[in-house]
Amino acid sequence: MAAETVSNVVCPLCGCLCDDIEVIVEDGKISNVKKACPLGKNKIMGHDRIKAPMIRENGEFKEVSYDDAIEKSAQILAQAKRPLLYGWASLICEAQRKGVELAEEIGALIDTTASVCHGSTVVGVQGRGAPGCTLGEVKNRADLVIYWGCNPQEAHPRHRARYAHSVKGMYRPNGKKDRKVFVIDVRETKTAKVADEFVKIDPGYDYMAFSALRTILAGHADVVPDTVGGVAKEKLVEMVDAMKSCEFGVIFGGMGLTQTRCRYKNLENVISLVDELNAHTKFTLIPMRGHYNVNGSGHTLAWLTGYPFAIDFSRGYAWYNPGETASNDVLLRREVDAMMAIAGDPGAHFPGESLRHMAKIPLIQIDPYANPTTELADIVIPTAVSGVEVDGTAYRMDGVPIRTRKVVETEYLTDEEVLERILTRVRELKGGN
């Protein structure tokens, strides 16, 4: 059968959500991927799949039917006193909405990968607001781009070429030549090497640096010490001058701000800086969201519940208090007595101490691929790959929703179908309470 090219495919890996991908399909299988970066190409090409649902018996996995796996999952969740439904970042919004319905039904905690990633940004926004824009504004207008605590060359490889640096825009027709790019990081990363300027900062000193920049911006450079976090005052003054004198500046923030000392306070401070810069020129901030639909999970949860992550439904209404209700909070307190990991891999990305507790409780994994979570799971339900075998909505890092495409057929159930069936069975078990 002839090879067919599917165009304008939306890449389901990182927060760039590139939608110009070309996928070559032969005999119902993906044989090649064009235009994607290695992260996206690998995702779309796929890997060995979990073949069938499995239930762990005496330490070993036994293959079972979807019906059996769903039945056992529903039993566990219906009886649990403090269930946690975690993940949600690497599947489509339609499935996320089903997940919220399930969480409400069983009074569960529902949390997304944001709690180990940009949760600090969300909380920072809740303190100071989100002065942002869509990526096209950066493409067309930005002449100053600052990557702070992020490394797009490794995590968002096409970001610079599609949105921020070499891309040509309406008012930046010469691309790179019309823009200046700063990288601020604790080490000279691959992105630092392709930037115009790399500013090395000591780990945990971002908050101080933002305070220093704001102090200089406010006209009080005289009280700033000679170095702040390893950055020379002259450099900080230079940075403020560059920021004040640009026509349109943007700060892209990453894990260097969200996972380090001060956490969300770093974000409150950089947001305040961006806010104060708006008195001088146009300035914005966009968080570099890691997974392709973690932003979608935040949006979906927010419109359905009022809050974007770390939600506790045990009282019958949504209760939100990251630091108390995020996944690692409740796992570390050993409160959770049953857990579902769906489209998120806590086995790989949670600290060991949380895994120690996860090993003791019933763990249901819903995922196309085996991963460290599978090693701890008691029930494994493989599903179709969202964005490749299932179409649905994803929200890019800047909030733009794009519909991912279905490129090939699948025999697997979709996440939405599995959740629907678990929900139906849970309702029966709970008898309409």
Next chain:
Amino acid sequence: MTILIKNGVVFDPAQGIDGEKMDIAIDGDKFVEDVSSPDEVIDAGGRMVVPGGVELHTHISGGKVNAGRIMRPEDGRKGRIPRGKLTRACSGFSVLNTFATAYTYARMGYTTTFEAAMPPLVARHTHEEFEDTPITDKGALVLLDNNWMTIEYAKSGDLDKLAAYVSWMFNASKAYGIKIVNPGGTEAWGWGKNCSINDPVPRFDVTPKEIIKALAQVNEDLGLPHSIHIHCNDLGHPGNFETTIETYEALKDIKSSSDRQVVHATHTQFHSYGGSNWGDFESKADAIADYINKNDHVTIDLGVVMFCDTTTMTADGPMEYSLHTLSRRKWSNHDVELETGSGIIPVAYSPKIGVNAIQWAIGLELALLIDDPWKVVLTTDHPNGCPFTFYPEIIALLMSKAKRESMLETVSKAVDKRALIATIDRELTWSDIITMTRAGPAKILGMSDTKGSLKVGADADLAIYDIMPESFDPTKDYKTIEDKLMRTVYTIKGGEIVVRDGEITATPHGRTFWVNPAGKKAEAARDGMLEDLERMFRDYYTVSMANYPVQDEYIPHGVEIRTEVN
């Protein structure tokens, strides 16, 4: 299912019915002449029976609403209601989750709600939220005034291509009407600037006035059901009433394509300001009302401010930023490439602050000074002026001078000198109120065949309130208005009982109305327009044109309204 509502005291201004005792019959999802052996008989017992409320301007679904929710968990905590047998968990006071929005409107007797501002690039988001907002019928107004394509065509005067673009965008965003917000100014805000009605838009060299006129003309050329719906330039600025009147005047000579206004000007309270700074700020509601009384081509909605801590959100990015410079409260901003922008910031309106008290007065003054209730729609620009849950109290204020006097004792004395409310005696009638909340908005939207009335053939959307108009004096018993208008005895939506005694009894999906402008007018310059549009996608957008239009999957309950002008 057939329903007979007996012994109601009916107010249906669209049919000239003003407090008549009569029966109303429903068969399926429509009102009918009568029914024999009805499946359900409701004895209204002398209570008010009115059409379902039509909310023609509210911010309930989409990017900036969600930005408000995410930014304000403290607002979420104010409205916590646990899930019920039929209802999902609720949250929010000014930024409600979709379920709270749906249930609260339904409990208050509203059955049609229009999302006031949808950025086309993010339209998918509005429609996803619509699907999670049960009960009410819905529609969305799409932002088309700061779009680079619109601005270019307004500049070149190529209205055929603009018509083709508007048609394409309505299809691509599944929109009901054209929304204009701070035209030119929100594009200028992409550079941190702003502009007023006669300032050339930076780097585009065409004025907002020319953009407004171009869109108004195209709106009529395409025969769209609704007129352009405009948030004028200079919102919130002292002295802006002049810009407002200049905007209305600019559209005087446009011929309407149907029996309705040429421009609907929204939340006019925010646009009726006199003075030149916050110190001499004063009401110019009289000047605006005077203009509206003398001209038939403009309709308005109020945008009433009430005293509370609410969340403002509009596509008027620069205005929201300037609110931030005043109060320093947390501020979110979201400029949308090639199209529009938005700003979101909490605002606390206080009766002790002179400016806020005057704003509160202005909203009421407009309603009381404009003679014809068909030209005035009751809104709060939810949540900008206050949440829509303040409607009962606002209605009480409009119907009772005694209530106004009581409230005037608690507000800043600035109102005495720089507002008019204390001098106005008029008390609105039920007919006025029902016109302003049902018949009027339905007509303004171009939906009077199906909405805003109990006439035969209209959608069976109806509300029964526990008020006995024949023995009730709203001018004195205003407390009763405030209590009873919060929860209906019955809300019926499309012939289905969705509220009984203030409790939700059913949560059907509502429908999403959208307009497909077709015909020669829409298609003549399509090829040329598409060449220009393709260039925009190729060179400037960051999504591909193939992925841009809202797919049918997002409107499973969509109702296409096709207009065809040849």
Next chain:
Amino acid sequence: MCVKEVILITGRTLKQGSNLENKMSDAYFDAAAQCEMNENLLTRIGASVGDAVKVSTRFGEVVVNAEKDDGLPDGHIFIPMGPWANAIVDPDTGGVGTPAFKGDPANIEKTDEAVLSVKDLIARYREG
């Protein structure tokens, strides 16, 4: 020699991300079971690229393969995000739900111990 009080950073890499859905593979092992440091630090602990090194914090210890990156300043090490890194990061969520994935103080030394596979690494948690 054991070098004390280096600063541990964990984070994304292209190779790790390319195997995000392939974590049971050799490619992922190669990508994530490693610790990058600059030439100076390699010398100080007496290791070459490819040697096993043991990194320990208050929260645990993990053995990974040494890698070189001269972009790292002295006294800093980088382990790609994943189960090896998370064996030793500080779980404290800083009042916001996010563990301290970056900036933990750690000790590092050359070792003869084996680098555990993903399976063996996770199996340790079942031992309680």
